[in-house]
Amino acid sequence: MAVYTRLGAEEMAAIVEAFDVGALISAKGIAEGVSNSNWLIETQQAEASRRFILTVYESRTDITELPFFLDLLDHLAARGCPVPRTMHDRDGASHRLIDTPEGQKALALIEYLPGVSVSEPTVGQARAVGAALAQIHLASADFPMERANSLDLPAWQQLLGDCGHEGLASIDTGLAALVERELPTLASQWPSDLPRGVIHADLFTDNVLMLGDTVTGLIDFYFACTDMLAYDVAVTHSAWCFSNDGTRFDAALSNALIEGYESVRPLSAAERAALPVLARGAAVRFLSTRAYDWLNTPEDALVTPKDPMAFARRLEFYADPANHGIFGA
C-alpha cells in the first residue's frame, strides 16, 4: 500500500530503457499491492503512448518464485485470459535486478490494463468473475511449472496455533472454540482427489479490474499456486458473496458466481459435493492470516490489520448444514 523503494527519474529512465518499450514520459508511484512498490509508467514509442506497471519486489517476495508468477501471466495472456502480460527486457528476461540502498531487488514491467475494482459487485459482475476464474483454470492446464500452496491446511493450523487459545479468545470470546471445532473437521474431511491446477488463491474484488460487467483484468497473482481448482472457487466465493464484515450472504451473487464458472468449466459431482468443506477451508485460510496479523501487528504500524471476525462469520455460515445447499445439488 505504499512505495518503499525510492527511484529517481534518471534511474527510472534507465530501467525503462532496458526494455524495448520507448522513452519514459511519466512515472507515478501507486498505492497498490500488499508489500511491493509499484509505479504506473507511461512511455512514448513511435507515435504511441504505452502504459505499464513497474513492480519492485520488496523483502516479502521470494525472488526465486518470480518465474512462476511472471511466466504464468504470459501463459494465460497468450491463451486469451484477461491478465496483464509480462514485458521482457532486451535480453529476453522477465525480471531484472537493481541495486538499491537496501540491497539488490528484483523488478518487473507488467502490462497496464484498464478497469476499476468494484466494491459492491452486481450479479452480472459476479457471473463474469466466475467465468474468468474458470477461464484461467482451463488455460493453465498445460502450464509446466508448479508451486506449492504455502497457505494450506497445515499452515492454517500453524498460524492459529501460534495465535493460541488466549490470543483467539482476546479477539472474540467465541473464536477459540470455533477454531478448535473447525480444524479437526477440516483435517478429517479435506479432500485430496479433486482436479488440481494453477489457482489464483486470492481473487478478491481488489484483484479484479472491470468495466461494467466485463472483466478487463485479473491481477496480483502473488499467491497463485498449484492446488485444487474447486478450492479457488471456494476462495472466490468467500470473497465475493458476502458483505465485507461477513454478516450478510448474498444468494444472488453466489448463484451468479457459480453459474458463471460452470458456463466455462462445469464442476464435477465430487467438486460440487466438496464445496461446503472447501468454503470452510477458505474461510479458515483468511481467518488464520488475519487473526495472526491482528495479534502481531504493532499498534503503531502503517497498516491497519483486517478484521478476522469478518471471516469467522463466513466460517459459521459455511459450517451451518442449513447452508450446504447454496452450491447446488
Next chain:
Amino acid sequence: MAVYTRLGAEEMAAIVEAFDVGALISAKGIAEGVSNSNWLIETQQAEASRRFILTVYESRTDITELPFFLDLLDHLAARGCPVPRTMHDRDGASHRLIDTPEGQKALALIEYLPGVSVSEPTVGQARAVGAALAQIHLASADFPMERANSLDLPAWQQLLGDCGHEGLASIDTGLAALVERELPTLASQWPSDLPRGVIHADLFTDNVLMLGDTVTGLIDFYFACTDMLAYDVAVTHSAWCFSNDGTRFDAALSNALIEGYESVRPLSAAERAALPVLARGAAVRFLSTRAYDWLNTPEDALVTPKDPMAFARRLEFYADPANHGIFGA
C-alpha cells in the same frame, strides 16, 4: 504520501460523472502529495482517452483557500504557463464536497500532465525551471486574488522558538547558535519594498515535471501565496542548486537558474541586491519547518522527517559574505 480516503469504484464513477469528462476507465491511488489523497484517473470521452489527477483534500488543507489555489491554476494555464488546468463540474464549480466516514471533504479534478521529476538536475533543466518560474510571476500579475504567506518571518520565529534552544541543540550542537544569530539579522534586513505577486513558494524538483530540458508541469501550488517575487527565486535557488544534504553548492546550476529566470523577467538592481538575504530567509523557512517536524514527529509515524541540517548548511553557505557574489553584481 498515501491515500487516506477510501473511495469505491462506484463512488469514484459518480464523482467523475459530476464532471463532463467521459466515463471512468481506471483509477489508481498515487503516492504523491504531502497530506492529501490523490488518484490518477483515466476516462473515455468520444474516442479519446483522457487523464486527470483527482485530489481529495484532507484535514490539513483549509477548504476556504481552495478557490485561490484552483483559480490560480486556471489563470496561469490560460496564459500559457505549464500548469495543470482545474476541471470544472457540470455546474461550473472548481471543487465539490463529498461525504466520507470521516466527515465532509472537498475534492478537485485536475489535468494530468506528462513529465517526470528529476533528482539530479542538469544546467539545461535549471535554466528551464528559472524561465518557467519567471513565466508564472509575469502571468499572475493580473490574478485578482491574494493569499498571505503563512510561512513568513514571524512564522519562522514562532516555529524555531517552539523548538527551543535545547531542542535545536539536540538536533546539532551548532544549530541553536546559528538560528540565534540569523533571526535578528533577517528581522533587521528583511526587505519590504520589492515587487510582489503570486509566488509558488515550494518549487522543489518534486514539484516540477520535465521531459528532457522542457518543463511540462509546475505542480503542487498549495503553498502559493502573495509575497516578494525575488523571494520565490531564492526559494527555488535553495531547492535546485545544492546537493540534497546541502553540503555541495553547484555554481553552474545557480548561474543557469538565474539566467533562465532573467531571460523572461530581468531582476531589478534592488531585487538582485536582496537575493543574499532572501536566500538566507528561504533557508531559514525550510530549516524552521524541518526542525519543528524533526522534534515533533512521533518515532513511529508514517513519514520520516526531513533532515533540518540540509538547510542549516545552505544557511551557512548563504550567510558567508564570500558567497554573496553568486547572484551576480
